[in-house]
Amino acid sequence: MNEVDPKLRYNAEAVKNHRGSGDLGAPEVSLDPLVARIADEFRKDSISPVMVSGYLRIGEFATLSLIAATIMIAYVGVGQLWTYALAILFGSGLFVVLNEFSDGYDLRALRKPISSLPRIVFVWIATFALLALAAFLLKISDSFSRVWSGSWFVAGLVFLVATRLLVGLRVRTWARNGIMERRAVIVGGGKSAEKLIRALEVRHDSDIRICGIFDDRDDDRSPPVVAGYPKLGNIDELVTFTRRARIDMLIVALPLDAEDRVLTMLKRLWILPVDIRLSAHSNKLRFRPRTYSFIGSVPMLDIFDRPIRDWDSVAKRAFDIFFSVFGIVTLAPVMVATAIAIKLDSKGPVIFRQKRHGFNNEMIDVFKFRSMYTDQCDPTARNQVVKDDPRVTPIGRFIRKTSIDELPQFFNVLRGDLSLVGPRPHAVSAQSRNRLYGEVVDGYFGRHRVKPGVTGWAQINGWRGEIDTDEKIRRRTEFDLYYIENWSLWFDLKILFLTPIRLLNTENAY
Template sequence: MNKVDPKHRYTIDAVRDFDDGGASRETAALGDTARTIASQYRRDTMSPVMVMGILRLVEFAIFALSGALMYAYYVGFQTHLYWEYPAVIVGGSLCAVVLLEFAHAYQIAALRSPLRYAGRIVLFWSGTFALMALAGFFMKNSSEFSRFWFAGWFVCGLACVLALRFVMSRLIRRWARNGVMERRAVIVGGGTAAEHLIRSLERQPFNDIRICGIFDDRDDRRSPPIVAGYPKLGTIAELLEFARIARIDMLIVSLPITAEQRVLSMLKRLWVLPVDIRLSAHSSALRFRPRAYSFIGSVPLLDIFDKPINDWDSVAKRAFDIVFSLFGIVLFAPVMIATALAIKLDSKGPVLFRQKRHGFNNEEIEVLKFRSMYTEQCDPTARQAVTKNDPRVTRVGRIIRKTSIDELPQFFNSLVGSLSLVGPRPHAVAAQSHNLLYNEVVDGYFARHRVKPGVTGWAQINGWRGEVDTDEKIKMRTEYDLYYIENWSLWFDLKILLLTPIRLLKTEAAY
């Protein structure tokens, strides 16, 4: 099994085990002002990490393409150094990007101020050519390469990258003004501490943080309705609803570290959200090792929780889903066609059954399944769980449910992006255990929805599938799902995917 970082594991356990009197299950309706503001932030933003990563790839391509064009124009393809030139072009381009990374030339501050960092770019691009010349000297083959090509590549590559940097500077400034590229933050806790934090953040140059509002459980006598020009939008319970409407990136808890009970109580209610959670440390006399902090400019924040499967991890997981979903659709096409025909011949009604389920960030999604019940007895809300020998299930339905063939249409859900191939299995929005909704049975149940739900999952291949007839079953499913989220990797996904057909042979709990 994958391991959890001990420090992070301690944080998670401390928060989950903290008794806040059931407050973590509270939800509250948003006020009109808060709902209006939340609706303004429904659109996703561009992550600065993604922008910097894409720029690295683009500049590598520019360096390599400029070298290749000069090679094709001046040297030609008839040279006896038919593999040496491409090797030098690729190696030099990669070396330049690595050196610029060490020079911090891909940070947002550098991209916003191309003139200030132009000297570094010239210096490290020149350093790249110095290293290539040195390598050629020691390998005793530098005389075989064209000097004109070498100089032409230097000038062409430098000119193209500097031009790109000036274009990127204008784009980044425009994206920042339009809210396309920013990190949206909510301040948790008001009063003087929140005001000092906000003022400190606003003083930071090249600050990409947009503060969307303040949430605090205290009334207006103890926590003013306006702090540093930002409105208090509601309580912590209302924040849960706000963060499920707005695309929030970060929650900054503005409470003193010494207020341990209050901090833990807030984290107990907030950790279910798919956002970064930070604890403000700018006014604290306590000082930890630098690695314990993240910084917005010079403002220190203690890292409490990180958003799972973020930035490039999300790109890798999405690529994984697309590739293996297409493979699954092609592989199981004959089974799906045969199943559709059998359902049509067995009972009247549509082949597919659509059910509303909880998706990422607790949003409702529509999940596809092969219909396994008689049309007039289908239960889209899943209030009444399917049991052994359930009379609502058709003859074909018994077979496809037991073998999980009814789930195969969810490859299409994964392909379009409403589901992932691997993740916590989505439950129907009204699914219950002993007349209680699952979130009423399991404290922290909604933390399963910090990532996109999956067609298969860690809980399912460990035997927690089928009928949920006891509270213990939904609690164990949640435990395994949270373990998956905390330990995610592409290798973990691949392991679950490969084990799924084997583990599904055990069908005792599937009706």
């Protein structure tokens, strides 16, 4: 653990004196300039240690296989291709599995490559020993060249040693520059927070970086500086800070017997796309070890997990790119014909841009084919389109009813603003009976814990079109939250393939 982060060495008294109160009902409040500056320091995305070790697994498996295949082609030829291919894949995979069991991909091993090299060498030797044993028991050892196996062993060992040294250097550089870390905010001040911070700082090789402390209390129980870290604001300011910075984890440093305070905080924080942990460090009550997760040696109770993270996010992004490209290529004639029809139907641009809420409540520009007369377009969507709305052009009525107007959003998906499947993005000023959606539905902004989608679980269940009652936005939000809590690639695939079928029901689309 680093010493107190220099980014946090600001005048804590100034932070306290300049802090705004904020409206408790608003989704975001303004931040004190000093706190905003700290948030901006953490605005760049960090690299997850899980992703680094995952890419290392893939890279070592692929490169060890490539080394063996290259030696085979150069010395043996391709006469026994399948026999050697099976041995290569099995041997490379076996090394990765054994290295996993020996904690060779643990962050501590990557940070200290010199001390972990004996373990890597031993695992590589064990891999070849098991390969030799398997060949002996299967009576196929004569099928393989000794020169090939010896060359693979030596070349693979050189590669593994060089890779670990280079990765170790890179990991230390990333950790020093704040590129590879897990950014945490402590929720709650006083003695509980101080004990937690001291416990986290015991581990000097931890990847946790404490970005600040937030607490609603403003008295002697919660001083402006705790364990060298300034208190940056209250819980409402924490929501804004977490959306502005790239925070990975909120650690609630409150005792379990403060049940009401804990529940009140969690109700306000669960809408954020972060991991939320309740520190069990200072609690006298102890559960079984398997009940806890651990950050270093500090026990934590897992309250909420970020919905789509690490390899799940990689898989979802690959899914989005593949199917959006497929959709653009397949539907290109339809989009070209629509663009021509819009131009012939009325004056103005073909594409209409509208500000909507994206991931983590950020503002994004969503593309649509223009369906209204240019001088009557409503970028804020304050006045929803209703049946027989005179603002809608003749072509607009058709493309809205068939959802063709949404097709340009495939390009939003390629840009990374949208996902193919997710909660539909609502316009920033969208209202139900003169009230913003966030004022109608408690927890509405929990929809923004994932990227919004071109289609979603609510839409294929019939909740599309005009929202003219509070019940409609409540039901949409209910289906959106169900999707987030139950996400999987199979769920995305199901929604994607059901969408064209459900679009045949155009009753609420106008």
